[in-house]
Amino acid sequence: MVKAALTPGERAVARCDVLGEPPFSDESGLLYRPWLGPGFIATVEAISNWMRQAGMSVRQDSAANLIGRYEGTTPDARALLFGSHLDSVRDGGRYDGMLGVIAALEVVAGFHERGERFPFAIEIIGFGDEEGSRFPITMLTTRALAGVLEEDDPVAAFAELRDADGITVEQALAGVGLTPRGMATARRRKEDVLAYVEAHIEQGPVLEAEGRALGVVSAIAAQRRFEVKLHGQAGHAGTMAMSLRRDALTAAAEMVLAVERIASAGDDREGLVATVGSLRTWPGVVNVVPGDVTFTLDIRAGTIARRDVTVTEILTALEDTATRRSIEMEILPRENLLPSPCDPHLMTRLETAVADVTGQPARVLVSGAGHDAMIMARLVPMAMLFIRCERGISHNPAEAVMAEDVNEAITALTRFVRLFAEDYSKTQGRHSS
Known part of the structure; x- marks a missing residue:
């Protein structure tokens, strides 16, 4: 009997599971993937290969963010950004952050298989240190890309921060050929990007309690x-x-x-x-x-x-x-x-996509957890999609998702891109007339 091919959701979960073990974790027996550690570097290499298979060009910026780009119908087009983080807390779960990157990768892989392109590029970003699990600071690489690094943390303030082994940020960056001062050059120009969308496990119990696979985030809480x-x-x-x-x-x-x-x-x-x-x-x-x-x-x-x-x-x-x-x-x-409200227009399109896929109005909820999206909102309009997780557990090895839910998320994100493309084409048409 021929074994059925994996659904995109099943493949995404399987890839997250693979990345939960050495060499993608710095410790045996638990998941710990701090920014710029051996597990992080191995993870970047593995995802880079998957991105290339999905028809993307791949690079790392001067803050060590991983960026895959799926070109649009015209070269050097503005980009619709997807992303989340690659690092993990010590003894964390396999889907926090990582699932957002891998789910977006499945969306692009689907477009690539169908030969489908858009009047804009699609980029997937794997951020480096959202958790702050290595150094006592969070979202450093996200701030670099959003162009607010020196605004929030002058180089002198973060370069000498030390991890538990006494290694400074400057020394960790030097290990991969980068510098604190050079991180600022990762800044993206507003005119080159269109929007940022992040898929993430809910890290809470609301969706499971209501029997829903997906939710749309209205805002991220202040911290x-x-x-x-x-x-x-x-x-x-x-x-x-x-x-x-x-x-x-x-x-x-x-x-x-x-x-x-x-x-x-x-x-x-x-x-x-x-x-x-x-x-x-x-x-x-x-x-x-x-x-x-x-x-x-x-x-x-x-x-x-x-x-x-x-x-x-x-x-x-x-x-x-x-x-x-x-x-x-x-x-x-x-x-x-600061609290970060999601962009109303992007929310509306994401709600439509979720309703089209699930057959019921989208559940809208606030995120109590912080995400890379709250920093990216300072660069570009942003939205977030939540995926149900078992018992709302996160930052814990018991973190779990259902492949069926992830498959619905990938389908909803695919629908969102097409809705976004329709809006974009109309806007471009008005500008040209």
């Missing part, structure tokens, strides 16, 4: 991130009296609970959440009172006003704890991301 450094006094665990201790870890523990308490008092409908996702102690041995602690703080809400009120309340609580416990504290701002 603030900080790095908090506490400096107490290290000492012998057996000889330092409890009453004399300046224990940085117990101070951090109290602060973490304050973050949870303050955020929990908010209204879930406002999308308010706060998270301490990483905590490191020094010297980190069993018989020494911790003298130094560094932890991260991530605060998000649907509006700037709600987010910023919570930021003030949390930082005040941290300062009160540090003062009472005689702990020196540094609070270092790392991110300040």
